[in-house]
Amino acid sequence: QACDEDAKYRTFDGSCNNLEHPGFGKANTLFERFVNEDGDYIFDYADGKGLPRVAQNGDELPNARLISKAIMDEDLGPPIQSDRIRSAQVVSHAQLLAHDVFQTEIPSFAENNCCENPNKNNRDFCFPLEIPENDKELPPGCINFVRAKGQIDENGVRQQVNLATAFVDASVVYGSTPELIEILRVPDSYLLKTDDNLLPSPAGVNSCFKPVTPSRCPVAGDNRVSDVPMLSVQHLVWHREHNRIASELRTLNPHWNDETVFQEARKIVIALFQHITYNDFLPLIIGKSTMKKFELFSEDVDDDVFDDQYEDDVNPQILDSVNVAAHRFGHSQLTNEQNFADENCKTVTVNKLEDIFESPRLTQENGGVNVPFIGRHLACSASNMIDNFIVDGMRNTLFRLPEAPGSDIVARNIQRGREHGVSGYNTWRELCDLKPMKSFEKFGKFGKALEELYEDPDDVDLFVGAMLEKDPELNVGPTFQCLLGLQYQRIKRGDRFWYERPDEEFSFTKEQLRSIKENTRVSKIFCRNLGINTMQENMFLLPQRKRNKRIPCDDIPDVDLSLWKQAP
Numbered sequence: 362q363a364c365d366e367d368a369k370y371r372t373f374d375g376s377c378n379n380l381e382h383p384g385f386g387k388a389n390t391l392f393e394r395f396v397n398e399d400g401d402y403i404f405d406y407a408d409g410k411g412l413p414r415v416a417q418n419g420d421e422l423p424n425a426r427l428i429s430k431a432i433m434d435e436d437l438g439p440p441i442q443s444d445r446i447r448s449a450q451v452v453s454h455a456q457l458l459a460h461d462v463f464q465t466e467i468p469s470f471a472e473n474n475c476c477e478n479p480n481k482n483n484r485d486f487c488f489p490l491e492i493p494e495n496d497k498e499l500p501p502g503c504i505n506f507v508r509a510k511g512q513i514d515e516n517g518v519r520q521q522v523n524l525a526t527a528f529v530d531a532s533v534v535y536g537s538t539p540e541l542i543e544i545l546r547v548p549d550s551y552l553l554k555t556d557d558n559l560l561p562s563p564a565g566v567n568s569c570f571k572p573v574t575p576s577r578c579p580v581a582g583d584n585r586v587s588d589v590p591m592l593s594v595q596h597l598v599w600h601r602e603h604n605r606i607a608s609e610l611r612t613l614n615p616h617w618n619d620e621t622v623f624q625e626a627r628k629i630v631i632a633l634f635q636h637i638t639y640n641d642f643l644p645l646i647i648g649k650s651t652m653k654k655f656e657l658f659s660e661d662v663d664d665d666v667f668d669d670q671y672e673d674d675v676n677p678q679i680l681d682s683v684n685v686a687a688h689r690f691g692h693s694q695l696t697n698e699q700n701f702a703d704e705n706c707k708t709v710t711v712n713k714l715e716d717i718f719e720s721p722r723l724t725q726e727n728g729g730v731n732v733p734f735i736g737r738h739l740a741c742s743a744s745n746m747i748d749n750f751i752v753d754g755m756r757n758t759l760f761r762l763p764e765a766p767g768s769d770i771v772a773r774n775i776q777r778g779r780e781h782g783v784s785g786y787n788t789w790r791e792l793c794d795l796k797p798m799k800s801f802e803k804f805g806k807f808g809k810a811l812e813e814l815y816e817d818p819d820d821v822d823l824f825v826g827a828m829l830e831k832d833p834e835l836n837v838g839p840t841f842q843c844l845l846g847l848q849y850q851r852i853k854r855g856d857r858f859w860y861e862r863p864d865e866e867f868s869f870t871k872e873q874l875r876s877i878k879e880n881t882r883v884s885k886i887f888c889r890n891l892g893i894n895t896m897q898e899n900m901f902l903l904p905q906r907k908r909n910k911r912i913p914c915d916d917i918p919d920v921d922l923s924l925w926k927q928a929p
C-alpha cells in the first residue's frame with residue numbers, strides 16, 4: 362500500500378513510519394537477528410532450519426528446570442536481595458515497556474496440550490518442559506510448552522512473529538492494529554473508553570472478576586494487561602492520562618475536530634512515554650555510561666532543543682536475543698508480593714504473587730478502590746536486585762492461576778531461547794566485544810554447578826550466562842547492557858516520529874518540546890491519575906529521608922499544556 366508522506370501522525374500498526382521501508386517496525390512482522398562480521402545472521406538451530414538448539418556435540422542441552430535450580434542454589438547465595446535504590450515502579454515500567462515493543466505470537470497454551478501424544482513429540486509445534494523426579498516444588502513429569510509460531514523466511518529458516526509495533530509508541534495504550542483502536546476508542550470522540558473510570562470491559566462493568574484466560578478482560582492496547590495488578594495499574598494510568606490531556610486540549614482548542622484532539626493527545630502521551638523511558642528508566646537498567654555510549658539520552662535543553670538521529674536504513678525491529686533473554690532481566694527484579702500500601706507507605710494488605718496472576722478483580726472491583734493502594738506500593742517499595750535469583754512466585758507457582766500447578770519462568774526463558782534458535786551465551790559475548798567464557802571456572806561460584814550440567818561452556822544459554830554477570834552499579838551485566846543498548850539505539854534512530862525530531866509537518870514547537878523535556882515526571886503522571894496526594898519526585902527511585910523526599914503532588918512539575926493553544 363502507498364504511504365501518505367505528509368501524514369502528521371503515526372499509524373497504529375507502525376507501518377509507513379519509514380517511508381523507504383514501510384514495514385520497518387510494523388506490527389505482525391518477523392523479529393530480527395543480529396549479523397556477524399561476515400554479514401551472516403546469528404542463529405543456532407539443531408538442523409540449521411528450525412529445530413531447537415542442541416549442544417555443540419549434538420546431544421540435547423541440559424534440562425531447563427535443572428539449570429534453573431542450579432543457578433538458584435541458595436547455599437551459594439546470598440539469595441534474594443532487595444535493591445536499595447530502585448522502586449517497584451522500575452520493574453513495572455520494564456514490563457509495560459517490554460509489552461510495548463514486542464509480543465511474540467504463540468499459539469494458545471490453553472488450547473494446545475503439548476504433554477499429550479501425538480503433540481508431545483511434534484518438535485515443530487511442541488517443546489514440553491520436563492520436570493525431573495524429586496523436584497520439591499513442581500510435580501515431576503511434563504509441563505505444557507508450545508513453540509512460538511514459526512514462519513519460514515526466504516532462506517528457509519524458521520523465524521518468529523512480533524505482534525506489537527517495535528517503536529516506543531505507547532502501543533500498550535492504543536493497540537498495534539487499526540481494529541483494536543476502534544474497540545478502545547469512544548466512537549466520534551477524542552476519548553478512550555472507560556468503565557467507571559477504569560479500563561473498559563466490553564462484557565460490561567464488573568465483569569472482570571474471574572481469572573481471565575482465555576477471554577481477555579478488561580481490554581487495553583496489549584492483551585497481557587491483567588498478568589499482575591501492578592501492570593494493570595500501569596495501563597490504567599496511561600489510559601487516564603490520554604483522556605486527561607485530550608480533555609484539556611479540547612478546552613484549549615474548541616475549534617479542533619475530535620480526530621485532531623485525539624491524535625494530538627496521543628502524540629503527547631507518546632512523547633512523555635519516550636522521554637521517561639529513555640531518560641529516567643533506561644539509565645537505571647543499563648547504566649549511564651552505556652546510555653552515553655549508544656547516545657540514548659535526550660538532547661539537553663540548553664542546546665538546540667531538537668535532536669535528529671533518524672536514519673532510514675535502521676530497522677527498529679526487536680532482536681531475537683533481546684526477546685528471549687536481554688529484555689527478561691525484570692523477572693529477577695520482581696518481588697514475591699504486590700501489596701496494598703496506605704498514605705504513609707505502610708503495607709495494609711499483603712498480596713502474594715501466586716494468588717494474583719490474571720486477577721483483574723483486584724483493580725476493577727468496587728470502582729477501583731484498590732488502585733491507589735497499588736500505586737503507592739509501586740512508589741514506596743523496593744525492587745529486587747538484578748541477579749540470578751528469582752522469587753518463588755515466578756519460579757515455582759508462575760501462573761498457578763488460572764491453571765495449576767504453575768510453571769518456572771527461568772526454565773521457560775531458557776526453553777524459549779532454544780526453540781527460537783538463539784545462539785549460546787558466548788556468541789553474544791563475542792558480538793559485544795567481551796571475552797567469551799571458555800572455561801566453567803570463569804562463571805565464578807556457580808561454574809561448578811554449570812559444569813555438572815553443560816558439556817561445554819559454549820553451550821550455556823544466553824539468559825543463564827548473562828544473569829550471572831555482575832555490574833558494579835547493579836545494572837544488568839555487560840552483555841545485556843550491550844544488547845539492550847543496541848536495541849534501544851535502533852528503536853530511537855529508526856523512528857521517524859521520535860519526539861525530539863525537527864520536522865515541518867509533525868514536530869512539536871520549540872516551547873512545547875522544552876516543556877516536555879524539562880517538566881515530564883512519571884511521579885506527576887501517576888499521582889494525578891491515581892488520586893494519590895504525596896509522592897517522591899522521582900518515582901523510579903525509593904523515597905528517602907533527605908533525597909527524593911515524599912512531597913505534595915502539587916509541588917511536582919508539570920508539562921504546560923497551554924503551549925498547545927492555537928488561534929482558531
Ligand code: HEM
Pocket residue numbers: 452453455456459463464465588589684685688689690691692695718759760770773774777
Ligand atoms: C509478575 C510479573 C510477570 C509475569 C507473571 C511474567 C510472566 C511472563 C511469562 C509467562 C512470559 C512468557 C515466557 C515464555 O513462554 O516465553 C514472559 C515473557 C516475557 N517477560 Fe515477563 N513476566 C512478568 C514480569 C516481567 C517484567 C518485570 C519484565 C521486564 C523486563 C518482563 C519481561 C518479559 C519479556 C520481555 C518477555 C517476552 C515477551 C514476548 O516474547 O512476548 N516480564 N513473562
Ligand SMILES: [Ca+2]
Pocket residue numbers: 461462463525526527528529530531532533
Ligand atoms: Ca510499540
